Amino acid sequence: MPVLSVKNLTVNFYTRDGIVNAVKDVSYDVDAGEVLAIVGESGSGKSVSSHALLDLIARPPGKIESGHAYFNDIDLLNCSKQQMRSIRGNKIAMIFQDPMTSLNPYMTIGSQLIEVLTTHSVVDKKTATLKAAHVLEEVGISDGLKRLKQYPHEFSGGMRQRVMIAMALLTEPELLIADEPTTALDVTIQAQIFELLHALRKRYNIAIIFITHDLAVVAQLADRVLVMKDGAIVEQGTTAEIFANTQHDYTKNLLAAIPNSQKPEQYRYQVPAHNNNSILEITKLTTRFPGLSSGLFQKKQYLNAVDNVDLSLKKGEILGLVGESGCGKSTLSKTIIQLIDSHEGSVKFEGEEITSLDSKHLKRLRKDLQIIFQDPYASLNPRMSVYDILLEPLKLHQAAPKDQLDQRIKELMREVGLSPSDIRKYPHEFSGGQRQRIAIARALAVAPKVIVADEPVSALDVTIQAQILDLFLQLVKRRGLSMIFVSHDLSVIRYLCDRTAVMSEGKIIEVDQTETVFNHPKNVYTQKLIAAIPTEIPHQSPA
């Protein structure tokens, strides 16, 4: 008998622009001890479909139009608030995406865990404390009693997600809903969390609904898969079935979009005969930030975010820069394009030292060195239309004659795959992928020689990501650009980059041809990183 049985769930959102059918007639079952993965891109309704069960969607504008969800003979969609409270967080627990924001920073881990226990069951504080410590150790946090007294900021991101899992397990739930629980985590931490979930499922026989956009994750963890698109289930089956015998076109697209190979031959960088062709030469670059504890009379403490880095970018190549969060890869890229001042070392662009330029020369340099940021929702001024966004760099650097400005803007839009008829729309009227195209067009407007791309696809859905990666390949080839591509996603790096530099704790620990780095990593850390990539999708037979 299934733990949870959802029947004909339909959820609508009543917005100013009309009714949005977020979930359309969705039915599924989850058995005890089973991991069901709900896969889909942003806006597919994968989160709403499970949040609605626990009354966690905003109503209004949301409205559950119809459906039943039987959990132990209680219909979750038609039960009293009191019944819901006794189930939520008790019999059905949830883990959210971002462990940084889902714990209260002003309460110790202990009091937050104990609160869960005392709310849902009648236990005295001592029993609760012991139980909390025990569960912490279950999820791999040793010395539980001592760690209970610590505050969330004393834990790393992966540790906090473990605390969240511990919190979810405290009440021994029958169903765990995990909403993208590893999206905000590094790949090595992600692998650890998966192992933990696997082990816990076996031990407690919990059913898990795992919501994710990442098919590679699904392959590793799930028993059954449910693929959602535009609020409806387009395909479901066991994991093996889905990967071996994909039925629906959308699922095929999702699978095809995972970059699990090298880039096509035509885009590969050919080493020219001359050796001396680096366009950027970075030597002994160090960037420091003042540390936390520096009293009035204490010597100032510094944190070397970028530590003695040597790197060169060859003309026409894509250099990948990979590392886990906090390794300094963003700081390095911003230091290179002079958004952050360096402390020591030199950056030479076409042989010219650029770390000590005055503002006039720096402006000239900005034309040649451009950056594309991670989040296309934050990197575009919300009050400027596409026209204004693209006009600004063109005017500033006099990149086009006055009477041809409009012409140039339309050309740029076409080049990055946007329709010129959208010229006076504002950023919020575009999707995430389109916004990133605008950001790319803005960087291209001044015809730069080098582009630094700081995680430009990590905020995008996997099918959009594939399109943007191919756009990068085309642009680099057509315009003869050189590019530094920063990412935490190893498969993206492998697909796109000619050479790869691995960064850890501010240092570059390995630089080589991408294939060499992936197939024969020399450094221990690199080996660990590569081993942590979710296992490749079971191979599809060639069509």
Added chain:
Amino acid sequence: MTANQTLRADTIQGRSLWQDAITRLRKNHLAMAGLVILIIMVVVALLTPWIAPYSYEVQDLDLGASPPSAAHWLGTDTFGRDLLTRVMYGGRVSLAVGFIATTVALVIGVFWGAIAGYAGGRTDAFMMRLVDILYALPFMIFIILLMVVFGRSILLLFLAIGCVEWLTMARIVRGQVLSLRQQEFVEAAVAMGLSPLTIIIRHIIPNILGPIIVYVTLTIPSVMLLEAFLSFLGLGIQPPQSSWGLLISYGVETMEEYPWLLLYPGLVLSVTLFSLNFLGDGLRDALDPKTSKD
């Protein structure tokens, strides 16, 4: 839909945020009504010396306080002066103080706050400590000092009020800028090679217009009342001249016997403030591209 499309085709090029905002504002009837009322107020105030039915200072003590009549539409005050005339003349002072003092506060406050917030570090610390010091100074003493040093004039009074009111504006703006400065689009503007001043004007200020407009609509009534308070203390306007604030404060004293002396000046002030609020709300929505889809 088709009308909308032709509009787009006609204006496809070079439309800025402000042009878009005006188009959107025109569709907001409440805001447009507010704007029209304000314009009428200003026009009447400007033309008052020529269109006022009586003189604001000539007293008719025999008449005394009389209720509204055909000769005196809004009645007369205790000295037998025509209330309509006095409200019209009072409007000149009140509207002027409202707009001039607020403009002074707006310009100084926005730039001071934006520069401090954007520059950060020591510049920020220095500029904001200066604001703190001025805050700590009792503003009455400050204004009295100004009056003593420069002599008493209405214009100086306006400037003095503006010089006090900008402090809060500077703090609000700085706070907003601090959070905006972290946004990637500002970093992108730096990477593009724009100068700090251009970044502040083109990228930062348009994004903090919402709170600025709200604060402005709050500041205008407060400076009008501040003027009445200063006048009451003998630092501002002196009778027989008048302002809305003064008329209202006299009206309060005689409220029980002659209610119209409070009612009409109060009504005019309220209508002005309502119009301002509607216009402010409309402007804020119009300046945010996200609020309207059409």
